[in-house]
Amino acid sequence: MSSHANRPRRRTAPDIRARKGGEPIVALTSYHAHTARLADPHVDMLLVGDSLGMVLYGHGSTIPVTLEQMITHGQVVASATRQALVVIDMPFGAYEESPQQAFRNAARVLKETGAAAVKLEGGERMAETIRFLTERGVPVMAHIGLTPQLVNTLGGFKVQGRDPAQWAAIEADAAAVAEAGAFCVVLEAIAEPLAKRITAQCPIPTIGIGASAACDGQILVMEDMLGLNPRPPRFVKEYASLASEIERAIAAYAGDVRARAFPAAEHTYETKKRD
Ligand code: KIV
Numbered sequence: 442m443s444s445h446a447n448r449p450r451r452r453t454a455p456d457i458r459a460r461k462g463g464e465p466i467v468a469l470t471s472y473h474a475h476t477a478r479l480a481d482p483h484v485d486m487l488l489v490g491d492s493l494g495m496v497l498y499g500h501g502s503t504i505p506v507t508l509e510q511m512i513t514h515g516q517v518v519a520s521a522t523r524q525a526l527v528v529i530d531m532p533f534g535a536y537e538e539s540p541q542q543a544f545r546n547a548a549r550v551l552k553e554t555g556a557a558a559v560k561l562e563g564g565e566r567m568a569e570t571i572r573f574l575t576e577r578g579v580p581v582m583a584h585i586g587l588t589p590q591l592v593n594t595l596g597g598f599k600v601q602g603r604d605p606a607q608w609a610a611i612e613a614d615a616a617a618v619a620e621a622g623a624f625c626v627v628l629e630a631i632a633e634p635l636a637k638r639i640t641a642q643c644p645i646p647t648i649g650i651g652a653s654a655a656c657d658g659q660i661l662v663m664e665d666m667l668g669l670n671p672r673p674p675r676f677v678k679e680y681a682s683l684a685s686e687i688e689r690a691i692a693a694y695a696g697d698v699r700a701r702a703f704p705a706a707e708h709t710y711e712t713k714k715r716d
Pocket of ligand 1: 490493627
C-alpha cells in the first residue's frame, strides 16, 4: 500500500471554488512553521499574506514586501502543512506591469514554494492578468474592496462601499474577476449590504475580512485573532490574548533567571555515571 494512503488530501483551488453557497470556507493567514502546523487541520486555506510586511517585519504598509520574502515564507508554510490549500500573496510591484510579468513571478512562486495558488489585488483593472494566469495553470484568488497595496493612492486604509454611489464599481470588480477565472475573491472592509449583494450575484466564493457574515467564507490575520496586535481593526474578533500571556511568560522567565530558579536540575545535563 502506498505510504500516502492515510494522508488527508490537500485542498485544491477547484475544491474551494466548488464550495460556493455551501459550508463556510475557513481561512487564516500564516507565515511560519509552528502556527501553520497548528492551523492546518482546522482550516481550508492558509494565505501567506503580504500583511507579513506589517506583522512580522514591522513596516507601516505592505509596499516594501519583496517577492523573495513571499517565497521564503511560502516555502515554510507549504512544507509545514498537508491539508490546507496554501495561497501566496503577490507583493506590490510583482504583477501590475503586465500579464507576462505576473505569470513569470507567479510561476516562480509556485515552483519554489510548493503552494498551489496566488492572490493578487485588483478587480476590473487586473482581469486581463487573472485570465492570463488561470489559462496558464496558475489558480488566482482575487482581492477587491480595500486593497492595501493602494494605500498611497487611496490615502489610507478605508472601508469601501459605505456610500451606495461606490457600489456599482465594486460589483463590477467582483463580476470581472469571476469572469476572468479567479477561484474565489477576498472582500476586504466592505459594508455589509454591498457584501451581501456581491455574494448573491458572484458565481465564485467570497471570502470576507471585515465584510460581514454574508460572505461564503472568512479570513483573518492569525496574529490579530490571537490577540497579538496592539491596535486590531474593528472587524477582528480576538479568540485569545496571547500578548498578555507572552508578556506574563517572559516576565516569569526573567524573574526566575534573576533569582537563579532557572535552570533547575531537570533542565541541566549531568556527567556520565561511572560503574
Ligand atoms: O495580506 C493579507 O494578509 C491579506 C488578507 C488580509 C486577506 O491580504
